[in-house]
Amino acid sequence: MNHTSTAQPLMVLEKVPACLIIYSADFYVLTVSDSLQIKYNQRREDLVNLRMDDFARLEKLSDSWGNYLDWPGLYQWFLLNKDHLSEPEALHDFAEKFSVCSYQLVTSGGERPSYIIFCFDLLPNAPISAVHAEKYYSQNPDQDSMTRDDNLRAAFDAADLGSCSLDLRTFKAEMSPGYRKQYGLAEKGEITWEMVLEAVDPAYLEEVNRVLIEAANNGMPIDCTYPIKHLRTGERKWMRVVGKVQKGVNGRYESIQAVVMDVTTKMEQEKLKNDFISMISHELKTPLTSIKGYVQVLKYNYATARENPERVLARMERQLRRMTDIINAFLNVSRLESGKIELNKTQFNLADLVAEIQADYLSFLSSHELVFTGIEPCLLQGDQDKIGQVLHNLLSNAVKYSAVGTQIFIDCHRKRSSIVISVRDLGVGIDKESLPKLFDRYFKIQNDFTSTISGFGIGLYLSTEIVALHKGRVWADSEPGVGTTVSFELPL
Numbered sequence: 431m432n433h434t435s436t437a438q439p440l441m442v443l444e445k446v447p448a449c450l451i452i453y454s455a456d457f458y459v460l461t462v463s464d465s466l467q468i469k470y471n472q473r474r475e476d477l478v479n480l481r482m483d484d485f486a487r488l489e490k491l492s493d494s495w496g497n498y499l500d501w502p503g504l505y506q507w508f509l510l511n512k513d514h515l516s517e518p519e520a521l522h523d524f525a526e527k528f529s530v531c532s533y534q535l536v537t538s539g540g541e542r543p544s545y546i547i548f549c550f551d552l553l554p555n556a557p558i559s560a561v562h563a564e565k566y567y568s569q570n571p572d573q574d575s576m577t578r579d580d581n582l583r584a585a586f587d588a589a590d591l592g593s594c595s596l597d598l599r600t601f602k603a604e605m606s607p608g609y610r611k612q613y614g615l616a617e618k619g620e621i622t623w624e625m626v627l628e629a630v631d632p633a634y635l636e637e638v639n640r641v642l643i644e645a646a647n648n649g650m651p652i653d654c655t656y657p658i659k660h661l662r663t664g665e666r667k668w669m670r671v672v673g674k675v676q677k678g679v680n681g682r683y684e685s686i687q688a689v690v691m692d693v694t695t696k697m698e699q700e701k702l703k704n705d706f707i708s709m710i711s712h713e714l715k716t717p718l719t720s721i722k723g724y725v726q727v728l729k730y731n732y733a734t735a736r737e738n739p740e741r742v743l744a745r746m747e748r749q750l751r752r753m754t755d756i757i758n759a760f761l762n763v764s765r766l767e768s769g770k771i772e773l774n775k776t777q778f779n780l781a782d783l784v785a786e787i788q789a790d791y792l793s794f795l796s797s798h799e800l801v802f803t804g805i806e807p808c809l810l811q812g813d814q815d816k817i818g819q820v821l822h823n824l825l826s827n828a829v830k831y832s833a834v835g836t837q838i839f840i841d842c843h844r845k846r847s848s849i850v851i852s853v854r855d856l857g858v859g860i861d862k863e864s865l866p867k868l869f870d871r872y873f874k875i876q877n878d879f880t881s882t883i884s885g886f887g888i889g890l891y892l893s894t895e896i897v898a899l900h901k902g903r904v905w906a907d908s909e910p911g912v913g914t915t916v917s918f919e920l921p922l
Contacts, residue, residue, distance in 0.1 A: 443547065444474075448591070451548040457482045457508055460545055482508065504528060515546070594673075596623060596686040598646045609690055612669060614661030629658040631666075642686075649675045649683050655693060668697040702872060721746055773813040773899055780808040780842065780849060783818055788840075791825060797834045800825075804841045808849055810920060816896045817920070823889040824853040824916050831914070832857030845919075848902075852917040859910035868906050869894045893918070 443452055443463060449470075450463040459480045467474055483505035507527065514520045516535055524533065534547040592609030596602075601623040605615065613629045615621055623642075630638055634656040644650040652673040657666055673688025725746075784805050791800055810817070821840075828838045832855040839854040860868065860875060867873045871891040894904045897918045908914040 448549055451477075453482065453546040453548060455545065457505060457546075481505070592690045594671075594686075594688045594690065596688070598675075598684055598686065612667070612690055612692055613658060614663060629661050631657040631659065645673075645675050645686055646683055649677075651675070652686065652688055655697070667692055668694045721750065773816065775812055776814060777809055777811050778814040780810050780817075780851075781805050783814060784821070784840070784842065787818060787821055787825070795829065798829055798832065799835075799837045801837050801839045802841075803839065804843045806842070806844075808842070808844065808922070810849065810922065812900050812920065813896075817900070820893040820896050820918060821851065821853070823893045824918075827889065827916070828853050828855035828857070828914075831855060844922075848919050848921050850917055850919045852915055854913060854915040856913040859912050859914055860906070860908040861910055865906060865908055869904060890916070 443450055444461055445464060448463065449466040451466065452460045452462070454460050459478050459482075462472075462474050462477050466472070483502045507524065508515075511520045511523070515533070532549045534549070536545050536547060592612050593606040594609050595604045603621045603623060603626065605621050607617065609615075610617055610621070613626065615625060615629075627635060627638070638654060638656055641650075641652055641654045645652050652671060652675075655668060655670045657668050659666055670691050670693045671688050672691075673686050675683045676685045676687055678684035728743075784802065788800065788802055825838065825840070832838065836856045838856075839852075841852045841854070843850055864873075864875050868875075869890045870887075872887040873891075874887040890904075897904050897920065900920055902918055902920040904916070904918040906914060906916045
């Protein structure tokens with residue numbers, strides 16, 4: 431089946447300064463943007479008519495796209511959601527699963543999309559779409575102006591872009607509605623460069639002006655990322671501006687054509703990644719330092735024939751186990767996200783599992799009192815080790831976030847067709863704003879008490895996914911200063 435017979439206006443999408451793939455309604459490639467060809471060193475004719483999941487099978491793309499995105503998984507998602515792509519729930523689910531990209535539907539009457547614009551990141555050296563669009567349409571005067579505007583607007587919406595033209599002689603700016611909206615500028619009326627700078631974070635003003643001066647004096651391409659304070663809402667956002675300088679008839683640089691993109695999510699993810707790496711380094715360094723100290727003690731004792739090394743070896747083993755637990759936690763998250771985590775389901779007695787965990791904690795925990803209630807024989811069909819891991823995670827969190835000497839309550843009770851296991855502490859509790867994020871990956875509560883508590887924010891996330899694989903659910907109830915109860919329910 432040939433999927434190349436698409437209307438001419440799609441050609442404008444090929445000039446948008448972002449990595450775009452335009453799919454037909456049945457998920458075959460109609461065309462791709464020039465920017466995508468440049469970034470991935472591919473020819474448009476080699477990609478047209480490929481099905482979405484075929485990208486992962488292209489050997490020459492394996493080094494770039496193969497590890498960039500799960501193309502077969504993406505294709506399966508679109509197949510499952512093809513009748514609901516325009517619904518907010520589908521857009522939110524897509525953003526959660528495939529955060530590196532976005533999509534936009536374009537329709538020509540009716541509910542079925544004419545094509546789907548699939549968007550990657552903005553490119554620093556990409557051509558400016560408005561300039562190329564004007565050139566294209568001047569060569570195609572028979573194109574309906576409304577159709578042209580709709581297609582260009584759809585392209586900019588897909589990449590979440592605004593456009594701007596700055597006159598370097600007067601410093602007056604012509605801005606698209608999208609650009610004005612991004613900054614909170616007036617929807618109509620004249621805009622000057624000084625008005626734009628009012629939104630820029632003062633700490634970045636020098637850098638922004640430096641980039642502008644280099645562009646005006648030397649024709650340097652613009653690629654600048656900086657935070658702003660939205661002029662209407664006061665919201666802090668990160669913007670990226672990419673543009674090129676245009677010469678006038680006299681050969682002097684007279685204007686800048688630029689696009690702007692909201693990159694707040696990307697910058698927040700980058701900060702999260704950096705914080706995460708710093709935290710991992712600290713967590714792994716601590717047991718390594720301890721092990722190094724124990725080795726030195728062993729060497730000294732061996733040389734002086736003093737202390738039996740058994741106690742020192744036991745401490746080393748505990749630190750090595752701690753490191754192993756850290757590494758295994760990340761491996762489990764990796765397997766989970768790649769769909770490779772497997773359940774080894776058997777029939778087991780939940781009471782036996784709880785008794786085993788109880789004995790384990792009583793052997794080393796002296797800081798808290800564990801109170802087990804309502805435990806009765808109950809046969810479950812599931813992965814005993816992973817259910818045990820969930821209970822370990824909940825108990826570990828209860829110990830971390832409650833004061834020494836307090837009680838922790840573990841309760842199991844049956845419902846008609848399920849079993850509910852709860853862990854309740856008398857700790858610091860969780861505020862209402864943080865509670866909905868409690869099970870998010872890498873989320874950690876930030877306050878004076880938790881600032882000294884180690885952890886990566888993956889235990890509850892992993893627990894939630896394990897319970898979900900057993901067709902169960904997890905939830906939490908909490909009150910600041912009173913304590914927290916985390917529960918999970920499994921079907922019998």
